[in-house]
Amino acid sequence: MMVRTPSCDKNGLKKGTWTAEEDKKLVDYITRYGHWNWRLLPKFAGLARCGKSCRLRWLNYLRPNLKRGNYTxxxxxxxxxxxxxxxxxxxxxxxxxxxxxxxxxxxxxxxxxxxxxxxxxxxxxxxxxxNSNDQSPTEPTxxxxxxxxxxxxQDCSPLSQHSSSSxxxxxxxxxxxxxxxxxxxxxxxxxxxxxxxxxxxxxEPYMLDISYLPASEPEYFSQVFDVELWSHDT
DNA sequence: AAGAATCTCAACCGCTATGGC
DNA sequence: AGCCATAGCGGTTGAGATTCT
Known part of the structure; x- marks a missing residue:
């Protein structure tokens, strides 16, 4: 697949594509202890990654309930x-x-x-x-x-990153x-x-997409999560 | 068949928001 | 009030896959 060349940053932390082993470590740790602190988590989970990378990996790919691809x-x-x-x-x-x-x-x-x-x-x-001539200007669409x-x-919502001084x-x-x-x-x-x-x-039952995993992994996930597994490849 | 161009998407980067002290 | 650490967000990158010529 589209993968980044593995490399290390200046602190010796690994960057780039996650391996199945790293995924397993992360899932295993979060399943047991939760993500109480992303910065410290990789150290405790035995991962040479920054917390940010772990968080992203978990949120985007490893957490349960995620659908993958196949947009309706x-x-x-x-x-x-x-x-x-x-x-x-x-x-x-x-x-x-x-x-x-x-x-x-x-x-x-x-x-x-x-x-x-x-x-x-x-x-x-x-x-x-x-149709512009037909539409009433007072009627909001x-x-x-x-x-x-x-x-x-936009100017006052905390959602806005460009909040004004309003x-x-x-x-x-x-x-x-x-x-x-x-x-x-x-x-x-x-x-x-x-x-x-x-x-x-x-x-729907609690389901986890395991299509990205090697063939040997589903059993592990099934046990760890105690969930029904599914894959869009099947 | 092969090289070029384009597409895809996982992952990174930089920034802001938020909360605790 | 100000500082610092952490979380979260959106933009961007880059390399493999796919399509085009």
Missing amino acids: EEEEETIIKLHRRLGNRWSTIAARMPGRTDNEIKNHWHTNLKKRSQQHNSVATESQIS EDTAFQNFNSAT TSTECTTVASTENLLLLEDEFAFWDADTDLVSGNFWL
């Missing part, structure tokens, strides 16, 4: 829809898509969905231009409602009651979408 049409539509509203807030988008990680969604967006979305937008723009929300929250009072003023009411309607689709995307996700 519904999931892709949801990503496009959410991205149209949230922009590049990948973690927020991922939070609405059980089993998907922000990194995976980001990658899928850049490799597959961006083009599709752009095509969709250009078609939408054309039709908007042709789904998208404009969300833009109102974004503009109201005070909370100012933010309250901007995020008017009208916007908040629009917001309620706006976000109502999320719950519906979540059901569409995940199916009966919350009712």
Whole structure:
């Protein structure tokens, strides 16, 4: 697969692709003790990795419940829809898509969905231009409602990494009651979408994708996690 | 068949947010 | 209030896989 050349940083910590052995150590440790401190974890788990690398590996590939690849049409539509509203807030988008990680969604967006979305937008723009005379300017669309929300929250939300010096009072003023009411309607689709995307996700048995593991590994994981295993390769 | 171009995605990097002291 | 450590986020990289010429 696409792997990085293993190398070491200046502190002698390993970088690059994770081996099955390293994965095993990490899973084993977290399963027993949890991730109480990412910086110290690799030392206790016997890994020559930085905590950041361990955290990423766990969150993106090793933790249970992760789906891998094989995006459904519904999931892709949801990503496009959410991205149209949230922009590049990948973690927020991922939070609405059980089993998907922000990194995976980001990658899928850049490799597959961006083009599709752009095509969709250009078609939408054309039709908007042709319909512009018919539309009432006072009637907010789904998208404009969300833009109102974004503009109201972007400057004061902790989500924003470019937060301004606005005070909370100012933010309250901007995020008017009208916007908040629009917001309620706006976000109502999320719950519906979540059901569409995940199916009966919350009712599904606790499953772990082991398709990346060598043939000898599933038994180990099955024992460690005490879960049913699945693989999209099968 | 082979080299070039493009695609894919795991992993890293740098930055900000947050919490504890 | 200010500093420091840690967690988390989004952008970017880079090398193998795939497709094109």
